[in-house]
Amino acid sequence: MSLQELLLLRHEWALIASVLILLVLELNFSEEKKSNSISSASILFAIVTLLGFLPAETGSTFGGMYVTDPLRILMKNILNISVLVVFLQSGAWLRTKNNYNRITEFYLLMISSVIGVNFMISAGHFLMFYLGLELLTIPIAAAASYDQYKSKSAEAGIKLILTSAFSSAILLFGLSLLYGSTGSMYFSEMEFSTNSLQILGFVFFFSGLGFKISIVPFHLWTADVYEGSPTNVTSYLSVVSKGAAVFVLVLLLVNLFDPLRQVWQQVIYGTAIFTMTIGNLFAIRQQNLKRYLAFSSIAQAGFILLGVIGGSALGMASVIYFVLVYVFSNLAAFGVVIAIEQSAGKINMKDYNGLYKTNPRLSLAMMLALFSLAGIPPLAGFFGKFFLFTAVAESGYFVLLLIAVLNAVISLYYYLLVVKAMFINKSEFPVPYFQSDYPTRIALSGCVIGILIIGFYSPVFEYIKQLCLASL
Amino acid sequence: MVEQVPLNHALIITTLMFFIGVYGFLTRKNLITMLISVEIMLNAVNLNFVFFDHYLFPGKLEGHFFSLFIIAIAAAEAAVAIAIFINLYRNIRSIDVEQVDKMKY
């Protein structure tokens, strides 16, 4: 195994390195300097992210267990960026008394989970995929129960770990069946010939992955875990782990499971409808913003499936593009929620009444984020959604499209509820004016800028689409 | 020389095991036992892999390795899970799953 081959794993190496460096640094920080690891971690990760963008050669190693190509690199970079944003937003929270001594742990857990993400995306063999998946999940379960003294946090952790263990068991069962029917776990070697055993295996496998994307009916953990976990972890869950799972799903379905197209198109057709509708119906009546965003993210997952179903280059491109947009929109929304939670300790919708009076900038950021999620022009979300719709229309599922657009209208309703709270409703005790720390502000403004320009800057989409065409 | 058990029987066993595990997960109220049920499910999967290697693809080791990794990871998972259970116990003085429903609707 030559050095070039090892260099293919650049992202992973960088992450592992950053973990080690962080450990070493942490040893040198004195008690009162613990909080330095916040800045150092952020800087380290920023470097990692930048490294990701350097030109890299592509290929496969470990005898095909590990594959990398421009498309996968792009996916990793997107997720790296979002993780960076999450890190930038978590400073204020980590500085609080309870967490002060365990700051570094948070970063270690997160980064190791990111490593999992990277391996999962680059997997060329189901073993690698499985390792990545678990490496992605387990640390997050730990991070979810990070707030030692909050029973809700523990509850979230338990729900996450149990359900994910359960789901991965099911996934593995499916994998074993696939193995039995194909005789290999190498994506390159597996051959499918839609027999019932394979369908069985596929469905089990799909449900395991769907659990991560929180597709109905595998979504029920989402709301509770999102609500209970520390908000930063929630934003990570809602963006990174979901995004990673989506990427993998697209890659596997379009390349590996192409022979089963008939099967998975039907599966996705059904689940997509349920996912969108259920997500919206639950989101309508949420008061706790974290739960609210949880259900909105479920609904968004439903929209993402629309792009998957076509299984064409356009479909893949629209999905990846949408995830990119969704990353910015959702992180902006969470950013605001986090900021307010940290400053005022409030996460209920009615606490946001009259926010515009006291914190106009935050309110605007929130409004843009929500409008982008709702798909309102000229924000990026509009383009993302429209391309998804284009993808589904391309494959001719106009009924599904109709259901989707009607769901989009419902979603607009509850997104407007928050806007209404911030801009229209009166409140005698609005959240007082405050100024969050620099990293948060940088992160937020970054997201907002992203929301504003991505749509107009068409090369982004065009580039993604070329990569997808190449990958088919 | 005992004659070999046919694959179907083996698969029936594993499937049964798997769903026994599922059943346990759905019914037992104690978090630990639920965890154990998951382990049962995973072991069913392990058996699957091993059986497939043994019957269908003799000489291939993928299945065996896969099961090894599964065992390892299961251990890690269990460790984290237990840690969280303890954390929960600190907070609510119970590890009854039915009390873990503060967040709903």
Place this chain on the structure above:
Amino acid sequence: MNILISHIAVPVLTTLALMFASTQKQVRTIAAGGMTIQLIQSLVLLYLFLQERAGGNDAVVLFKQSFAWYPSLGISFDLGVDGIAVAMILLTSIVIFTGIFASWEVDKLYKEFFISLIVLAAGVYGFFVSLDLFVLFLFFELAVIPMYLLIGIWGSGPKEYAAMKLTLMLMGGSALLVVGILGVYFTSDVEGVRTFNILVLGQHHIPIEMQRIFFPMLFIGFGVIGALFPFHTWSPDGHSSAPTAVSMLHAGVLMKLGGYGCLKVAMFLLPEAAQEMSWIFLILTGISVIYGALATVVQTDLKYINAYSSVSHCGLVLFAILMLNKTASTGAVLQMISHGLMTALFFALIGMLYSRTKTRIITEMGGLMKVLPFLSVCYVIGGLASLGLPGLSGFVAEMTIFVGAFEHEDLFHRVATIVAVSSIVVTAVYILRVVGLLLMGPVRNEGYYNFPKAKWFEKIATVSLIVGILVIGLTPLWLSDMIRDSLGTIVDKLVLK
């Protein structure tokens, strides 16, 4: 710089400028200044357009400009205007111009108010100048969304309910539009990379069974904002809760996006289905015309009266379009413009009266003619225009519609026309009812005598609208000819087999 681009640029720049303004004075001045420039350049556009046409340039659209945007999807930023678009742009400029003055005294969050108002206008301009379905749709939604904030924040009465209802219903309409647009995009027999360009799509054919699916979607999708029965119910609540300028802009311009879209997208791209299905929608629109008028007769809230009459008038627009012939369609466009001016005038006046009497219930007012002669006379003029008095814009539009509609060979259409014509009587009834109760009769209470007289900005607003009404009413020929010529390409596809 292409004049069409500058039509979008000016509002955008104005918005940017507003963000840096601080005092109410600055905000007003910037807004008014920007919109004045806009009005002027719209007039220039009109002049240039007529020049070009006079110069024998009979291209379908003029001032074309095209920037590739999403080449792989065939999305490109295509601009271009025909006579109809020019007319609508001019209308928009007048209405937004007057709207700024009508909302001169907004003091709550004035900055945000003007920003949202002008963003809305920008959306409308974009809608009218774009030739690309995707861009068109983008601007369409861009124009709809600010309504929510405008009504929700600055509105009155059950504003939150009204705002939410309006936004959701209109978005429901645009949801159908998405399906329709994508349907057209994928089923049209364009070779190679598909395109959203309306003109290109117009030259290609769509299989009839597909048309049957997508025509209703597009027509209803646009029809919702055109207050098509039974999807009109957002209109009364929305208009009555909205602040003055918003009602003006919304009833004056936004509702016209519906008719415009139906004509230039639905009918133009799906002609066969349009012919097949016109009768269904003809019945619906016929209902809107009569129904709206009759429902108006019993209303007592000025804004409701105007909202319902708008339902009736806009119903007439769609009604005329569905007659599938040049004259009627010309009438439809004329009606859009004339109704835009009239209803803007009405809402402006209602706002001005409300700011004095603090009520909009006509039975609680009376004898305003004595105390507010200027505004009252303006109201009467608007009323006369609305009931189709010759010499005012309403007459021109309605007569063109009626004559055109009556040209139709088919008896059913002519009978429908007669039904629609009968609405002019009902119109007279409710207009005179309002005038009688509101302006005439003895002065209702002594307090009226110390109402402030019409202020200068109020006069600017009303007078410029009335001038528009009079110009169209007295010399309609140039306008109707301009519109006629542009209708050729659309209507020729609709010639009845």
Place this chain on the structure above:
Amino acid sequence: MEFQYTIWIVALPLLAFLINGLGSGKLPGKISGWIATIAIGISTFLSYQTAFQYFSSPSRDKIIAFKTTWLRFNDTLHIDLGVLLDPISVMMLVVITTISLMVFLYSQGYMKNEKGYDRYFAFLSLFSFSMLGLVVATNLFQMYMFWELVGVSSYLLIGFYYDKSSAVAASKKAFIVTRFADLGFLIGILMVSFYTGTFDFEILTNPDNLSFSTTASFLGLSTITWALLLIFMGGAGKSAMFPLHIWLPDAMEGPTPVSALIHAATMVVAGVFLVARLFPLYHAFAPTALEVVAFVGAFTTLFAALIACTQYDIKRVLAFSTMSQIGYMMLALGVSGYGGEEGLGYTASLFHLFTHAFFKALLFLGAGAIIHAVHSNDIREMGGLRKYQPITHLLFLIACLAIAGIPPFSGFFSKDEILAATFATHPIYFGIAVAVAGLTAFYMFRLYFIVFWGKEKTYDHTPHEAPTIMLLPMIVLAVGSVLTGFIPFGHFISSDGQSLDLHINWSVAITSVAIAFAGIVVAWKFYKTESDSSDKVARSFGSVYTSALNKFYIDEIYILITKGIVFRLIAQPLAWFDRNIIDAFMNLLAAITNWISSQIKEFQSGQVQKYAFIFISGVLIIVLSFIYATQ
């Protein structure tokens, strides 16, 4: 084209309107009155000039003095604005300008102390403009446009005292009723244009180059008949023919000079003018329509005359007599044939229109002078005015004699022609006409005797003679009422443009005059001195009398239909339906969505095991569905 200047006849009043309208309230003193009067004065001069020029030439062809395209509908249909000169339009020009001028002068005295003096003259000029534009219209649509304008200016003038609610109501009523009639007119125009492809009178009034299928299309009448009937509906509305007459009596709420100009002499005869204008069309293609015209005319003339006998408001009496006289004209048109002696009715009708304009205007102005003096409209509060207002008395008497048809006053000649026209062909109509002649004489002289003789009432201040500015126009009109009868009308106006000598049909003349005298005598017996004999007779008539007194309850019927049925049974339910069905449906959708979302919340029970159960069952369901599908 030597008639170019005629455009100014129409344009000048418009000019006056603009000046007075825009300058309203800013013009110094009473100048606006003079602006308007001078403008109309010039118009009058010009129209006399036109008449002289036109009639001095032997040909009676249509002359397009001026024409411009105003709006183009399609290649064939377009609205032109222009001036069309032919015998009737020229005659109308003369009538309108003359009466207008007189009324304008009169008004300067009558309205001297009124608020809104400028407004008044602005509206009055607007009216003259519209009316002139109407009569010179070159095509149906131009006519319709000015028709509407006339309606509006009438609306504005009736509602001149806009702070008086009765006036507001009256103006509203007038506008809406005529509007309803115009609906018919418009549809008629649409139908005609649909079949002929033109609005142009030049083509329409020349039946040779038209052709219609006269086969029955609907209810056994041909389409063209329906079209012309609908057009006549418009005419009937403006001319207050039964049953569209109800607005006219209320219209008397307007200032009296306005009534004289609009509701006696000019606007109300527009209907007659319309039918006369399209007469060739009617005669050639829709004889049935003409019969309807005749019947409506006959019925109205009798109907109105009966009511007139019972009214006590001086202006209403005159209003009903106007209706009755217009009924005469319609009747004459209806029974007329085309060409030569056949066309006598046509000529007679327009002749009566001409003469009637003078004496009816005079009557109204006189009434105005009286009201001005006693400040009341109720004749029961008048009496013995002849010694206070000798001149007015004399003029009024002349007018009464004229309308009663006593030779040698103008009314005699025109009415005689109408009777002659009916005599030959339609005996029943003749009977009615003669009877009405008697009634006319009766109610006019009833009025005359009560007001000028009768017993003196106590006036809060002694009535005074009207000022010169008011008397002058009345005198002019009186002269007109005396002399116009001697005009050889047939030489100028006839159905086919050939000159036609009218000669008095003595047998008819004598009967009518006799009847008229009878009427006068009866009136003299009843009312010259205060006596209850009239009431006795009235009582003897009983129900007929009371119902006539209540205008045969037509208004009540209308109220029932509009308020009771349209408003309460249609409009209000509709509004309710809109709020509570359609709108509610939209809200229902939202409600349902919320309801569902509250119903399914149990799925999110918070129990991990339930989640897992749903998870696994989801998996199994999908699997099973596939197994089922493959089977």
